[in-house]
Amino acid sequence: MRRSILLLLFVGACGLGPDDELWILEQAWRQAEEIAAIADNLLLPARTDEFFDRHGRRD
Structure with a gap:
């Protein structure tokens, strides 16, 4: 969350x-x-x- 806020602040400050x-x-x-x-x-x-390659994956 903190990284997202910092990213948005950076984007706003750069005028992108x-x-x-x-x-x-x-x-x-x-x-x-x-x-x-x-x-x-x-x-x-x-x-x-x-x-998993041999037996398959169960997602």
Whole structure:
């Protein structure tokens, strides 16, 4: 939440238009997803991906 507020303040201070704001938010979202994927993998045993590849995933 804090990061979102700081991002909005930055965008407003730079005088960016709506398209620029959307691009910045999309980039921030992609970075957050990458970080989340890394964090998720830190908590799993080493061969978890191999297990799911062999047996399938249940989402």
